[in-house]
Amino acid sequence: MARRTGRRPGNQDTREAILAAARAAFAEHGYDGASIRAIATGAGVDPALVYHYFGTKDELFLTTVQAPIDPAEMIPALIAAGSVDTLGERLAETFLSVWEHPVSGPAFEALLRRAFANRISARLVREFFAVQVIRRAMRHLSQVVDPAEVPLRANLVASQLFGLAVTRYVLRFEPLASTPRTTVVAAVAPNLQRYLTGRLAAP
Amino acid sequence: MARRTGRRPGNQDTREAILAAARAAFAEHGYDGASIRAIATGAGVDPALVYHYFGTKDELFLTTVQAPIDPAEMIPALIAAGSVDTLGERLAETFLSVWEHPVSGPAFEALLRRAFANRISARLVREFFAVQVIRRAMRHLSQVVDPAEVPLRANLVASQLFGLAVTRYVLRFEPLASTPRTTVVAAVAPNLQRYLTGRLAAP
Numbered sequence: 001m002a003r004r005t006g007r008r009p010g011n012q013d014t015r016e017a018i019l020a021a022a023r024a025a026f027a028e029h030g031y032d033g034a035s036i037r038a039i040a041t042g043a044g045v046d047p048a049l050v051y052h053y054f055g056t057k058d059e060l061f062l063t064t065v066q067a068p069i070d071p072a073e074m075i076p077a078l079i080a081a082g083s084v085d086t087l088g089e090r091l092a093e094t095f096l097s098v099w100e101h102p103v104s105g106p107a108f109e110a111l112l113r114r115a116f117a118n119r120i121s122a123r124l125v126r127e128f129f130a131v132q133v134i135r136r137a138m139r140h141l142s143q144v145v146d147p148a149e150v151p152l153r154a155n156l157v158a159s160q161l162f163g164l165a166v167t168r169y170v171l172r173f174e175p176l177a178s179t180p181r182t183t184v185v186a187a188v189a190p191n192l193q194r195y196l197t198g199r200l201a202a203p
Numbered sequence: 204m205a206r207r208t209g210r211r212p213g214n215q216d217t218r219e220a221i222l223a224a225a226r227a228a229f230a231e232h233g234y235d236g237a238s239i240r241a242i243a244t245g246a247g248v249d250p251a252l253v254y255h256y257f258g259t260k261d262e263l264f265l266t267t268v269q270a271p272i273d274p275a276e277m278i279p280a281l282i283a284a285g286s287v288d289t290l291g292e293r294l295a296e297t298f299l300s301v302w303e304h305p306v307s308g309p310a311f312e313a314l315l316r317r318a319f320a321n322r323i324s325a326r327l328v329r330e331f332f333a334v335q336v337i338r339r340a341m342r343h344l345s346q347v348v349d350p351a352e353v354p355l356r357a358n359l360v361a362s363q364l365f366g367l368a369v370t371r372y373v374l375r376f377e378p379l380a381s382t383p384r385t386t387v388v389a390a391v392a393p394n395l396q397r398y399l400t401g402r403l404a405a406p
Contacts, residue, residue: 113319116319
């Protein structure tokens with residue numbers, strides 16, 4: 001990629017202006033609908049400067065959402081680490097580890113709090129989940145279950161994991177908040193597994 | 204109950220002063236530790252005035268939390284309506300109905316938003332759940348499962364239901380947000396049932 005010099009290059013203000021324009025564009029038009037060209041125009045800079053600061057559109061989106069994890073790395077790693085029949089357990093273990101990590105935990109909590117407080121942030125999180133998580137889940141689960149069911153399955157998994165985060169880490173319900181992680185993983189994993197590969201509706 | 208005249212009787216300010224004192228007392232000392240006498244002192248009124256305005260300590264607590272439902276009515280009704288083996292389904296159906304109701308839905312969402320934004324509100328919700336929900340669940344589930352497990356089971360049920368509220372109603376993840384309620388109930392009910400009466404740990 002050619003690194004052209006745009007307006008106010010190297011300036012922290014430029015980076016912030018790009019982020020603000022990207023935030024607005026992703027929230028309003030979605031990931032697919034927001035072009036780097038339009039974001040650059042919104043920020044008053046050359047498109048090359050957007051690439052210079054943020055690499056790819058995916059990376060810009062991750063930065064905009066302030067996501068504590070990168071699903072592009074995490075999802076393939078989770079899938080590759082074992083059988084799809086034990087994916088629920090790996091998912092629970094990984095999710096709780098991220099929340100209990102001293103850096104990614106607070107980042108995750110801040111993300112959730114922003115999404116609660118602010119409609120734009122809520123839209124960004126929704127779009128992030130739809131693009132970064134569901135599309136990747138489609139790729140990996142469509143061989144195992146009916147592809148038409150994958151988006152709802154991913155949402156149901158999110159409902160359990162987000163709810164676990166809210167009750168264990170944000171509201172700190174007891175005894176859940178002080179239950180050892182292994183016990184929580186054992187309790188939650190079969191439910192996640194059912195959402196991932198089990199039968200969703202009554203026969 | 205004798206209706207004695209306290210300071211500033213009949214005044215809206217008095218009611219608000221009692222509520223503020225109750226909020227502070229319940230958040231700091233918990234439901235059991237907060238006495239009506241101490242709340243009255245905090246509000247600068249006679250204890251009889253607290254009973255006059257709010258009836259019982261339970262009712263005062265419900266008002267303080269601004270709870271959209273009264274677990275004292277809802278939990279026994281849910282239990283009485285059928286077999287404990289189908290309690291998960293009734294619970295899912297009732298919870299989603301409350302959220303989709305034009306009055307209790309927004310009240311529930313406001314409660315969750317307050318709990319996210321404010322530590323005192325979070326403590327009140329935690330205490331509300333511990334006292335109003337877990338204690339009643341203990342009474343009804345202790346014949347069916349190990350009583351020592353009931354508090355964690357109730358927390359796990361809450362984790363799924365709160366997560367459903369967050370993803371379906373607050374963040375509005377798709378396709379979950381636009382999936383018909385009956386489909387969501389069918390998908391979620393077996394997971395709630397496992398938390399209620401199933402085996403929690405791997406054998």
